[in-house]
Every structure is written in C-alpha cells, then in structure tokens.
Amino acid sequence: MxxxxxxxxxxxxxxxxxxxxxxxxxxxxxxxxxxxxxxxxxxxxxxxxxxxxxxxxxxxxxxxxxxxxxxxxxxxxxxxxxxxxxxxxxxxxxxxxxxxxxxxxxxxxxxxxxxxxxxxxxEVAERPCRQLEEREAIPLGLSHVVFNTTQRQVLESFDRDRLGFRLSDWLGDGFMSFWRCDAAHHSVAMMQMPFTSVNHVAFEVASIDDMLRASGRVLGDGRAKPQWGPGRHSAGDNTFYYFFDPVGNVSEYTSDVQRVPEDWQPRQHTTPDVWQVVPIPDFRGQPDAPPEQLPQSDPGLFVAPPV
Ligand SMILES: [Fe+2]
CATH class of the missing domain: 3.10.180.10 (2,3-Dihydroxybiphenyl 1,2-Dioxygenase, domain 1)
Structure with missing residues (x-):
C-alpha cells in the first residue's frame, strides 16, 4: 500500500x-x-x-x-x-x-x-535552510493541520486505510482524533463538527519560550486576534497558542510536539488542555468572531484550485 x-x-x-x-x-x-x-x-x-x-x-x-x-x-x-x-x-x-x-x-x-x-x-527538491538563532522564535516548519468534518469516521477510515495514517490518540468520546504519518504524534487531526473546513494549521517553534515569544510578537502586532492559549494539549503534549489571522484563518504556534515510537498505543484523553490557565473557547459558536470567521463549510470542497 x-x-x-x-x-x-x-x-x-x-x-x-x-x-x-x-x-x-x-x-x-x-x-x-x-x-x-x-x-x-x-x-x-x-x-x-x-x-x-x-x-x-x-x-x-x-x-x-x-x-x-x-x-x-x-x-x-x-x-x-x-x-x-x-x-x-x-x-x-x-x-x-x-x-x-x-x-x-x-x-x-x-x-x-x-x-x-x-x-x-x-522527489521534491529541498531548499537550503539554516539553524535558527536562539530565541529567534520563528517557525521551524509546518506541524499539523486539523480538519473539521461532518463525517469523521469516514475520513478516519480513508486516511488510515488509503493513506497509511496511524491513530495516535483521541479526545473524549472520539469526537477528535489524532493521526501520524511519521514520528510526530500527529500531522493530521479530525474534529467532528456540523460543517467541513480547516480547523487550524499549526507551525512548530523550537521551545515553549519561543511559543510565548512568538505569540507575544503577534499579540503586540495586533493584526491577528487571539483565539485560545497559551496552553498545553493532552494529546501530543504540545504547547499551543491559536490566532485568527487577519483574513480569518486560524493558525497555531506549537512546541514540544511529542515524538512517538513505532509501537505507540493510542489512548483516550479527557481534556484538550492540561494547563487550563485560560478557558476553553466554544469552537462551535465563536459568537464574537467577525462574520467572515463564523463557522461554515469550506466553499472549495470538490473544487480544484487553478494551480
Ligand atoms: Fe493544533
């Protein structure tokens, strides 16, 4: 396969x-x-x-x-x-x-x-890259993408059986599941929702210190609105800070994403945030979000982009 x-x-x-x-x-x-x-x-x-x-x-x-x-x-x-x-x-x-x-x-x-x-x-050619300076607090790379879906089990079966993803962990009754394709705890996660869209895209930074430095830089800039953070997820053990970017997409800074062994046994988690220094937002509502950021299905489904 x-x-x-x-x-x-x-x-x-x-x-x-x-x-x-x-x-x-x-x-x-x-x-x-x-x-x-x-x-x-x-x-x-x-x-x-x-x-x-x-x-x-x-x-x-x-x-x-x-x-x-x-x-x-x-x-x-x-x-x-x-x-x-x-x-x-x-x-x-x-x-x-x-x-x-x-x-x-x-x-x-x-x-x-x-x-x-x-x-x-x-066979995609690599780009020259460099070691970041200490406390440079810019992304090391892309960490993961999370999908909202109305048919989580269908998508899970597809990613597992067709693309070779392996289940790492799940939250609650399984409304959110985390899937890996390499040593990182998750590259993809899926959340059961009443609409189908991208939940967020996460960029990994080098440390918890960098996660907070980067988030502070974004907060000070003011163009992006904070959504949730700082916190540390149970599944994946990674720190997080989420923002609505200026066009309404949600992006996350994360650090310390768990790397798991081949024989990792998936398990259930009961809370998405083990620190709980800030309240967990209501992702189904986002009542204070601007209209263009309100949850709705992605208009690009089953439409191929021109490039
Ligand atoms: Fe995330």
Missing amino acids: GSVTHLRYVGMAVPDYDTAVNFYRGVWGLSVAETDSGLAFLAAEASPEPYVYRIRQAEDGQRRLDVVGFSASDRTSVDELAAELGSAGIRLVSEPDSLTTPGGGYGFRFFDPDGRVVEVAA
Whole structure:
C-alpha cells in the first residue's frame, strides 16, 4: 500500500492576498520563497521543504482551502497510491506527473471523501535552510493541520486505510482524533463538527519560550486576534497558542510536539488542555468572531484550485 511519509504544506485561497502574505512573511515569521501573480509560496527558514504554506488570491473573494500537500517516499509509491485510489473510485484531480511548483517533484492530486484537494508528491527538491538563532522564535516548519468534518469516521477510515495514517490518540468520546504519518504524534487531526473546513494549521517553534515569544510578537502586532492559549494539549503534549489571522484563518504556534515510537498505543484523553490557565473557547459558536470567521463549510470542497 502506498503511504504518505510527511505533511509538506497547506495552501489557502484568501480574499485579501496582500494582507495575508504581509502577515505571514512579517510577524508570523515565514519567508517568501517564490511568488507568482496572486500566488505566494512561503517557507520556514529552518525547514528543507521548498514551501510550507501557500497563499493564493481567491478570484471570487471567498476564503477556502486550496490543497494539502503530503510527501511519498518515491515515484513508485506515488504511482501505486494513484492507482489504488483510482480503482477505489476516488476522484483524481490530476494524474501522476512532474510538478511545476517550487521544488518540482512528481505527484498527483485527488479529492478526499470530504472534497478537500490532497496532493501527494515525491522527489521534491529541498531548499537550503539554516539553524535558527536562539530565541529567534520563528517557525521551524509546518506541524499539523486539523480538519473539521461532518463525517469523521469516514475520513478516519480513508486516511488510515488509503493513506497509511496511524491513530495516535483521541479526545473524549472520539469526537477528535489524532493521526501520524511519521514520528510526530500527529500531522493530521479530525474534529467532528456540523460543517467541513480547516480547523487550524499549526507551525512548530523550537521551545515553549519561543511559543510565548512568538505569540507575544503577534499579540503586540495586533493584526491577528487571539483565539485560545497559551496552553498545553493532552494529546501530543504540545504547547499551543491559536490566532485568527487577519483574513480569518486560524493558525497555531506549537512546541514540544511529542515524538512517538513505532509501537505507540493510542489512548483516550479527557481534556484538550492540561494547563487550563485560560478557558476553553466554544469552537462551535465563536459568537464574537467577525462574520467572515463564523463557522461554515469550506466553499472549495470538490473544487480544484487553478494551480
Ligand atoms: Fe493544533
């Protein structure tokens, strides 16, 4: 079975491209690796991935997920996975081919059961990266992406049986589950919700100190509104601080993400936050969020982005 080997990037289409790019390249701490008109590929200074976050101007002004990118170990795995998904009736967005995005490589795209566009690629060229300075407090790389879904069990089965993810832990009755594709406790998590969208995208920083320094920088900047934090999650043992970015997406700084052994036994957790120094927000409501940030299903489901 073809399996994914790590999370590479998340691509978002946004109503205000300049606002989003200026925020992520500025105070959030990513670097612009390459731009095209209305399309920016943002890299993390310490990561060899050619880009970890992609921002595109939404032609209709509607915020949406464009694509989630994973890597596979080699070209054969890409071909095998595409063939397996195709024969299982999964709609491919593109057949395996050379990629023209930064880093090139060989990959294909498909719609997952919720209609998200997922890319799996191999042989993507690495980008020169550097060791961060102590207390530089900018992202080391992309950590994980969390999906809101109305059919969590369907998505879980798909990611486990088709993409090779393994369950790491779950919360409560299982309304949220955490899945890994490498040693990191989770690269993907799923939350049962009345709508289907991206819950948040998380960027890992080097330490708890960096998590707070980075969050303080963002709070001082004022363009992003804090959502939840600081705290430490039970599942994954990682620290967190969540923000609504200036275009309404939720991004997280995290540190200390647990690395788990091969024989890790999944277990249940009862609270999402072991510190509990701040109250847990009501994610189903967000009553004080601006209208464009209110929970709703992603308008990009089963729509392939132009790039
Ligand atoms: Fe997270």
